[in-house]
Amino acid sequence: TAFGAxxxxxxxRDGLLHISNIGGDRRIEKVEDELSVGDxxxxxxxxxxxxxxxxxVPVDED
Numbered sequence: 001t002a003f004g005a006x007x008x009x010x011x012x013r014d015g016l017l018h019i020s021n022i023g024g025d026r027r028i029e030k031v032e033d034e035l036s037v038g039d040x041x042x043x044x045x046x047x048x049x050x051x052x053x054x055x056x057v058p059v060d061e062d
Contacts, residue, residue, distance in 0.1 A: 005031050
């Protein structure tokens with residue numbers, strides 16, 4: 001989507017990696033410039049809201 005990437009955590013359970021959390025310190029214009037469907041990335045859960053929506057942040061691979 002224009003505001004981030006939905007990441008599959010488990011079958012039937014997705015979380016949102018917001019565009020502001022993609023690209024490190026760089027501001028990116030389009031999610032597609034950094035991620036493609038099928039990419040595997042390491043994320044962690046940052047928040048789960050009262051409706052059960054999961055917010056994700058990338059994990060540093062250092």
